[in-house]
Every structure is written in structure tokens, then in C-alpha cells.
Amino acid sequence: MRYLPHTESDRRAMLAAIGISDVEQLFADVPVSARQAASFDLPAGQGEMAVERAFTRMAGKNLSAGCAPFFIGAGIYRHHVPAAIDQLLSRGEFLTSYTPYQPEVSQGTLQYLFEFQTQVALLTGMEVANASMYDGATACAEAAVMAARITKRPRVLLSGSLHPQYRETTETFLKYTELEAEALSPDPLGMEDLIGRIDSRTACVVVQNPGFFGGLQDLRPLAEACHADGALLMVMVAEPVSLGLVESPGAMGADIVVVEGQSLGMGMNFGGPGLGLFATRDKYVRQMPGRIVGQTVDQDGRRGFVLTLSTREQHIRREKATSNICTNSGLCALAFTMHLTLLGETGLARLAHLNHALAVRLESKLRAVKGIKVLSQSYFNEFAVTFADDIDATAIVEALAAKGILAGVPAARFFPGWPELRPVLLLAVTETNTEADMDALVSALNEVL
Structure with a gap:
């Protein structure tokens, strides 16, 4: 009863106030057959230090990213996050801030969101960006719905290069x-014909670049085909560091760009939280979900910031809302802004070049390993390989984990219904990988193949 402050007399008074004599009467409507008959098999309570030791022992069974050569990507990437970011995020004025309904007392929050929007617009090559979304997957779904509102067409064409979790989230939204939603088959070789599938019912084509299997593509022909048929091109980017090197989706003709922002400012955190970046053309701004922070001047002519558009269900009648997701992961957006500000334009480009160069270095080492074929023809910092003789990539990953190496993600984990993808493995390389990490991976593969 240590954490329950009510005394026996408190309980009797509360029971009397609601007209019953015993706590059991509160559960009278629950059938006896549905109640837990026996006590739970839980250990007796222990002191704080004993609990810490127990959990430390359990955590020690994990092979964590910082303790082993690590090549896992597939939508969540391990990058170095400067220590300054966590230190600044912990400041009370950032950590305790909430939705800036009142601009006169929320200028700091509104200013960094305005700066965030500016960064996102520049990164994506678009004209306007919102004050962030929940994560990349839900932002992808919101973008598909937005495209349908604009074109007044019902069909969303999803590329096989799209991350399967983004696809599933979009399909759930539209269900x-x-x-x-029409989803094409997974496409590790980049051979799908999206242009041939566009018709008068197509609201948008959703494609990921770099793709789920790592491949890069020139999106200009696809953008031209979409626009010729009155459809929109929506581009998803799962690795924002790539935008420091790869030509922006906006420059290639995209109408809507969505990015998972986790790579900048945030750790992997066992898969979340993430951050959705959302940008579009100026002519579509009133159909964009979320909120937009605008810059203005006050009555004394001083610069100030306000919520210019607030079309979330939180702010507006449901039938007029462009989104019913009520969070925008504001603290994550701040972390993203801080990291990108610390890097600067030159720093981001250098980081992107380093990521790509290290991936090329690993690919060259793997080409010397018997039984491995690199599938990706062009890539940024992640590529797909396949194993000869139809060897199961999952078995390879497990064998290498036993040797203390986290050797990527088997494609079959995301596509269990596609047996032809059993030998396919995704490998991601970032600035956190060393030459020794790569040599350890290659050596282990030579042993198990």
C-alpha cells in the first residue's frame, strides 16, 4: 500500500458517497468466469538497487548498436547526434513547451518552428513546408489523402520501392x-513500370528515393508523366542525410515531399519516436495537413511569429480539417533543427559525402566475398545484396549476431509472403561505421558462407 495514499476511512467515505458498501460491488457487472481467479505469478517486491541489478542483467542480454559493428537501416538509421542537442533540449523552456495557441507567449517555440519549416523547404526543394508531422509513415498517408483532395481522383499508386510500413500505413488510412490504394510488388532491381500504370483515375504516384532497397533514380520522367495525365508525384525520403548529396525531389518535379526526419537529432530509440517532414508547392498550401508558422510584425514594427494556418482537427471543425493527427512531435522537430543548424549547409554535404563513400567502400569489400551479389546499381548509404544458392538471409544475420555483428536487415522480415526475397539482405552504412567494422563483417561472412 506504499504508493496508495488513501486510508481505510477514506475508502469507506468514498464507497458511502457512491452508495455501495464494498469494493467488490464495483465489479458486479463483470462475469465471474471472466475474472482472474488465481494470483499473478509475480516475484515479491524488492528494493530499488535489487531491481536495478535485475534489469541490468536482462539488458546485458541485448547486443546494442554501440557495442558491435552495426549495419542495420531499413528506415531507421544510426548517426552521431552531437551532445549539445540533448543538453539544449533539456532546457525547461524547450522541454515543457506545448502547442503555441497564444503567440504572444510562445514566440520562442514559433520561431524555431518557422526556422524548421525554412530548413525543410530548402532540403526538399519545395516552396512551403509545415511545422512537422507525427512521423514519416503517417505523413506519407496524409500526403496521399491530400493529393486526392487536390485532384479529386480516387486512386493512389504506391511504388514497390516504398517502405512496406509506409505502404501499410497508407493502405490503413484509405481502407x-x-x-x-494500388501497391506494386517489391522491386529490389528498380525495374517496375510506374508510368505505364498512370491513368485518369490516378490521384498520385508515391515513390521513395532512395528506395527501400537502396536504389536511387532520376524522377524527372515520372514527374512529367504524372503531370501529363493530371496526377501528382509524391516523393518519400526515409534518409534525410541523403538530401545533402542527392538532387532534391522538388528539383526533379515532385509535387509533395515527405521525409522521415529521425536521422538528424534523434537516436534510433528502438524504432521511435520519429518525425514527419512535409513540404509542397505553394499553390497546394491550403490542402496541406498540419500547421504553418508565419512571420509577421507587431504593432511596433518588431518581427514576430504566428500560426498562419491551423487546419488540424485540434484547431478547426472536423469536416474542414486537413488532418486528424493532433501531434507534430515538436521536441523532435527542435532536435532536427538544432542538428541541421550545427551542421550547416557545408556540414550536411560533407556528412552525406562521407556516408556515401563509406557505403561504396563496403560494397567493394563485399564484391570479393564468394556467394554474395550486390543488387543495387546506384545507392546513397544503403544497398541490397543477395546470397547464392538461395541461402536464407535471416540465417546469415542470426549467425553473425552470434559472432557479435549486427549485419543488416533481411528483406523477408518486411515481406514474409515473398519467398524470392529470402536471400536478400539490406546493409546500411553511416559515419558511425569504421574500417574495422567493415572488415569484421567481411571476415564473418567468409566464415559462414
Whole structure:
């Protein structure tokens, strides 16, 4: 009863106030057959130090990213996050800030969101960006719905290069609407024909660049085909560091760009939280979900910031809302802004070049390993390989984990219904990988193959 402050007399008074004599009467409507008959098999309570030791022992069974050569990507990437970011995020004025409904007392929050929007617009090559979304997957789904509102068409065409979790989230969003999603088969070789599938019912084509299997592509022909048929091109970017080197989606003709921002400012954190970046053309701004912070001047002519557009369900009547997701992961957006500000334009480009160069270095080492074929023809910092003789990539990953190496993600983990992808493995390389990490991976592969 240590954490329950009510005394026995308190309980009797509360029971009397609601007209019952015993706590059991609160559960009278629950059938006896549905109640837990026996006590739970839980250990007796222990002191704080004993609990810490127990959890430390359990955590010690994990092979963590910082303790082993690490090549896992597939949508969440390990990058170095400067120590200054966590230190600054912990300041009370950032950590305790909430939705800036009142601009006169929220200038700091509004200013960094305005700066965040500016960064996102520049990164993506678009004209306007919102004050962030929940994460990349839900932002992808919101973008598909936005495209349907703009074009007044029902069909969303999803590329096989799209991350399967983004695809599934989008399909779930559309399931109980009048819209329909057509998802193409997974495409590790980049051979799908998206242009040939565009028709008069197509609201948008959703493609990821770099793709789920790592491949890069020139999106200009696809953008031209979309626009010729009155459809929109929506580009998803899962690795924002790539935008320091790869030509922006906006420059290649995209109409809507969505980015998972986790790589900048945030650790992997066992898969979350993430951060959704959302940008579009100026002419579509009133159909964009989320919120937009604008810059203005006050009555004395001083610069100030306000919520210019607030079309979330939180701010507006449901039937007029462009989004019903009520969070924008504001603290994550701040972390992203801080990291990108610390890097600067030159620093981001150098980081992107380093990521790509290290990936090329690993690819060259793997080409010397018997039984491995590199599938990706062009890539940024992640590429796909396949194993000869239909060897299961999952078995390889498990064998290498036993040797203390986290050797990527088997494609079959995301596509269990596609047996032809069993031998396919995704390998991601970032600035955190060393030459010794790569040599350890290659050596272990030579042993197990």
C-alpha cells in the first residue's frame, strides 16, 4: 500500500458517497468466469538497487548498436547526434513547451518552428513546408489523402520501392474511405513500370528515393508523366542525410515531399519516436495537413511569429480539417533543427559525402566475398545484396549476431509472403561505421558462407 495514499476511512467515505458498501460491488457487472481467479505469478517486491541489478542483467542480454559493428537501416538509421542537442533540449523552456495557441507567449517555440519549416523547404526543394508531422509513415498517408483532395481522383499508386510500413500505413488510412490504394510488388532491381500504370483515375504516384532497397533514380520522367495525365508525384525520403548529396525531389518535379526526419537529432530509440517532414508547392498550401508558422510584425514594427494556418482537427471543425493527427512531435522537430543548424549547409554535404563513400567502400569489400551479389546499381548509404544458392538471409544475420555483428536487415522480415526475397539482405552504412567494422563483417561472412 506504499504508493496508495488513501486510508481505510477514506475508502469507506468514498464507497458511502457512491452508495455501495464494498469494493467488490464495483465489479458486479463483470462475469465471474471472466475474472482472474488465481494470483499473478509475480516475484515479491524488492528494493530499488535489487531491481536495478535485475534489469541490468536482462539488458546485458541485448547486443546494442554501440557495442558491435552495426549495419542495420531499413528506415531507421544510426548517426552521431552531437551532445549539445540533448543538453539544449533539456532546457525547461524547450522541454515543457506545448502547442503555441497564444503567440504572444510562445514566440520562442514559433520561431524555431518557422526556422524548421525554412530548413525543410530548402532540403526538399519545395516552396512551403509545415511545422512537422507525427512521423514519416503517417505523413506519407496524409500526403496521399491530400493529393486526392487536390485532384479529386480516387486512386493512389504506391511504388514497390516504398517502405512496406509506409505502404501499410497508407493502405490503413484509405481502407474506410472512398479512395483506393494500388501497391506494386517489391522491386529490389528498380525495374517496375510506374508510368505505364498512370491513368485518369490516378490521384498520385508515391515513390521513395532512395528506395527501400537502396536504389536511387532520376524522377524527372515520372514527374512529367504524372503531370501529363493530371496526377501528382509524391516523393518519400526515409534518409534525410541523403538530401545533402542527392538532387532534391522538388528539383526533379515532385509535387509533395515527405521525409522521415529521425536521422538528424534523434537516436534510433528502438524504432521511435520519429518525425514527419512535409513540404509542397505553394499553390497546394491550403490542402496541406498540419500547421504553418508565419512571420509577421507587431504593432511596433518588431518581427514576430504566428500560426498562419491551423487546419488540424485540434484547431478547426472536423469536416474542414486537413488532418486528424493532433501531434507534430515538436521536441523532435527542435532536435532536427538544432542538428541541421550545427551542421550547416557545408556540414550536411560533407556528412552525406562521407556516408556515401563509406557505403561504396563496403560494397567493394563485399564484391570479393564468394556467394554474395550486390543488387543495387546506384545507392546513397544503403544497398541490397543477395546470397547464392538461395541461402536464407535471416540465417546469415542470426549467425553473425552470434559472432557479435549486427549485419543488416533481411528483406523477408518486411515481406514474409515473398519467398524470392529470402536471400536478400539490406546493409546500411553511416559515419558511425569504421574500417574495422567493415572488415569484421567481411571476415564473418567468409566464415559462414
